[in-house]
Amino acid sequence: MYFSFGRGGEIENVLGFSTPPISGLWGSALVMSLYTYPFVMMTTRASLLSLDASLVNAARTLGLSLGASLWRVVLPRVVNSVAAGALLAALYALSDFGTPAIMGLDTFTRVIFVEYNAFGLSQAAMLSLQLMVIVCLILFIESRIGGAKERPGKHLMLFPARWQCNAMLAAAFPVVFMAIILPLAVFILWLVREGTGGFELAYAWNSAHASFIAAIVAVLLAIPVANAAIAGKAGRFMERITYFGFGVPGIVMGTALVYVGLQLPALYQTLSLLVMAYVLRFIPLAVGSVRTTSENIDSGLVKAARVLGASPREAFMRITLPLTLRGMIAGAALVFLEAMRELPATLMLGPTGFETLATYMWRVYEAGYFGRAAVPGLLLVLLSGVGLVLMLSGERKAQFTVTEDDRS
Amino acid sequence: MLSVSNLSVNYGSTRVVDKLNLELGHDEILMLVGPTGCGKTTILQALAGLIPISEGAMSLGKWESTSSKHVPPEKRNVGMVFQDFALFPHLTVQQNVCFRLKDTALADHWINLLGLDAFRDAKPARLSGGQKQRVALARTLAHEPSFVLLDEPLSNLDAALKDSLRWEIRDALKKAGVPAIWVTHDQDEALSVGDRVGILNKGVLEQLDTPEACYSTPSSRFVARFMGEASFLTATFDNSSNNPDNTVVTDIGNVPGTPLQNANGDVDLLVRPDDLSLSATHPQPNGTVDWVRYEGESRLYAVTLDNGSQLKVRVSHENAIKPGERAHMALITTHPLAVFPRG
Numbered sequence: 001m002y003f004s005f006g007r008g009g010e011i012e013n014v015l016g017f018s019t020p021p022i023s024g025l026w027g028s029a030l031v032m033s034l035y036t037y038p039f040v041m042m043t044t045r046a047s048l049l050s051l052d053a054s055l056v057n058a059a060r061t062l063g064l065s066l067g068a069s070l071w072r073v074v075l076p077r078v079v080n081s082v083a084a085g086a087l088l089a090a091l092y093a094l095s096d097f098g099t100p101a102i103m104g105l106d107t108f109t110r111v112i113f114v115e116y117n118a119f120g121l122s123q124a125a126m127l128s129l130q131l132m133v134i135v136c137l138i139l140f141i142e143s144r145i146g147g148a149k150e151r152p153g154k155h156l157m158l159f160p161a162r163w164q165c166n167a168m169l170a171a172a173f174p175v176v177f178m179a180i181i182l183p184l185a186v187f188i189l190w191l192v193r194e195g196t197g198g199f200e201l202a203y204a205w206n207s208a209h210a211s212f213i214a215a216i217v218a219v220l221l222a223i224p225v226a227n228a229a230i231a232g233k234a235g236r237f238m239e240r241i242t243y244f245g246f247g248v249p250g251i252v253m254g255t256a257l258v259y260v261g262l263q264l265p266a267l268y269q270t271l272s273l274l275v276m277a278y279v280l281r282f283i284p285l286a287v288g289s290v291r292t293t294s295e296n297i298d299s300g301l302v303k304a305a306r307v308l309g310a311s312p313r314e315a316f317m318r319i320t321l322p323l324t325l326r327g328m329i330a331g332a333a334l335v336f337l338e339a340m341r342e343l344p345a346t347l348m349l350g351p352t353g354f355e356t357l358a359t360y361m362w363r364v365y366e367a368g369y370f371g372r373a374a375v376p377g378l379l380l381v382l383l384s385g386v387g388l389v390l391m392l393s394g395e396r397k398a399q400f401t402v403t404e405d406d407r408s
Numbered sequence: 409m410l411s412v413s414n415l416s417v418n419y420g421s422t423r424v425v426d427k428l429n430l431e432l433g434h435d436e437i438l439m440l441v442g443p444t445g446c447g448k449t450t451i452l453q454a455l456a457g458l459i460p461i462s463e464g465a466m467s468l469g470k471w472e473s474t475s476s477k478h479v480p481p482e483k484r485n486v487g488m489v490f491q492d493f494a495l496f497p498h499l500t501v502q503q504n505v506c507f508r509l510k511d512t513a514l515a516d517h518w519i520n521l522l523g524l525d526a527f528r529d530a531k532p533a534r535l536s537g538g539q540k541q542r543v544a545l546a547r548t549l550a551h552e553p554s555f556v557l558l559d560e561p562l563s564n565l566d567a568a569l570k571d572s573l574r575w576e577i578r579d580a581l582k583k584a585g586v587p588a589i590w591v592t593h594d595q596d597e598a599l600s601v602g603d604r605v606g607i608l609n610k611g612v613l614e615q616l617d618t619p620e621a622c623y624s625t626p627s628s629r630f631v632a633r634f635m636g637e638a639s640f641l642t643a644t645f646d647n648s649s650n651n652p653d654n655t656v657v658t659d660i661g662n663v664p665g666t667p668l669q670n671a672n673g674d675v676d677l678l679v680r681p682d683d684l685s686l687s688a689t690h691p692q693p694n695g696t697v698d699w700v701r702y703e704g705e706s707r708l709y710a711v712t713l714d715n716g717s718q719l720k721v722r723v724s725h726e727n728a729i730k731p732g733e734r735a736h737m738a739l740i741t742t743h744p745l746a747v748f749p750r751g
Binding site for chain 2: 303
């Protein structure tokens, strides 16, 4: 939710020289690139981790230079993962609402929201369907290029010279600066200038409360789906279906559930409907996370427990559950983070007067009081940090069973 | 007593194990050997109840499991030692061994006996391969199984460790006094450790007998080849009352024989590398050396006799003959050799 950054104005105010304004198509593209950057980085990183260093070493002993062996051996192996990450980024950009809304770019999501606010529900539904067609196309391409998964191999050790280290840092700096330092600086500037006026802790509580419930429900639902997906074909199909939810933009999910709410008045404008929207949208994150950790468990462990006299239930409670717990926490953290940041669904489905960090930021933006976005903005960044730490610790656990295997 | 009758297992339409019959005495160790893919591991998994069976029955004391009435693994009181150890990575050695025990006295007993006392509180990730397998064994035995299944327990360990751990496991099993089925693809391991040896070929049990019998009187040429270096020498044999000493006549000497599969007349004699002598200085050489492999304390030669049979012979390392040179070969054994019909 860094939708306040890129305001050329602040830089001008502070530093005294003017920068070109960031808005429209190129502005949105830049912000979305920074925003979806982690998706590509994560998938690429995962596939680089699974690449065995001996391959590169073999290429080099066969007479290829390091650069050439990276090009001819490593790149072909990771290109699928890069593409998968890029498609995820595309999916995300399609469903993003905040960025184009602020940059003043007429994307599907923005127009749907305008129609919805103008009570053009049928028009909004029509546009949603068109958007879904594009989403389906991307999901289809994504299912075609699924990269081959391999177990993590040995790490490649390189010994870069000092200038090479500096060059790498320099290459990474613009991303870090634009995505982290600049928005933080702007938020802090606003905080100093405008104070915490108008902000109530209840917003943070509302955000955390709804997202927390959504995270728990999503993980509980994810456990059977993830295990079924490992076990067989029907399960993998089910996993694909849940995946669809991630592709459905929040605004479309919101429109659809508003219809559901209108049919079932008992649900309309309740917290449960909002949680339902969060769960439907973000359950694939939980499924993916639980599934990866479950897959890493040696199936022999459950067999060993059974043979020692444990019933299937006991084996699950004492072996499978403790070993997948980190994955579940990581999955819950992911869902929690995403739900915290989800704007359109919250705007459309939240009970009256139910203000979260994201909707509060949206309303102060609409009212033109940018400065008041500082506290919720900083809180969101802080919570993202906590979530990231949880996720990374889950990942370390997932590698545990592999590093443990030290036979020579 | 564990008894298995007509046990068959199918994967889809392929039969992986075909009509297996065996019975196991109260502290007997049965070695199941066979080449990769012969169904060894499948048999163990079926006995442990980890996969369903298609036909037949198995029983032990209180339970009997058939294809229609499956007894789940936790009701069988079975112990299993896995090839990859299957230690629970989130539990310490002590917790692994005590997995389902209320009374830890027996766990302490096995931890001490197998020399694991110093690693009680270590997680499996910190242990070496040999230590892991000891923990797995301690865990299995501490749960007092009524029979133990070992699935290639040594195949993930290096050669030096294999030799010593082999005897440690055998001693522990004997001390515990439980019957065990031990699967391996290593015939040395099978011959030296087992009370009885079963040889599997494509899901069928070809022979089930003492190690000595499997080695010297194999029931088929497959078993003969699998249990060690085997050569076949053309010979003649009179399987009647005219030949009370069962003497087999060959070009390189006469030896007592054990007729198998009603061998008579033109036969093939099973010759092991230690049943022969080889001399380069003999005045009447009868064969040509094809190749030689130096093995440290001995040399293994392949020699083609003038009658066309190729035999392998193991002699002292001092005896150096080059490939292509002429040499004399003779049968020196006094124990009976297996005689097969000419095939």
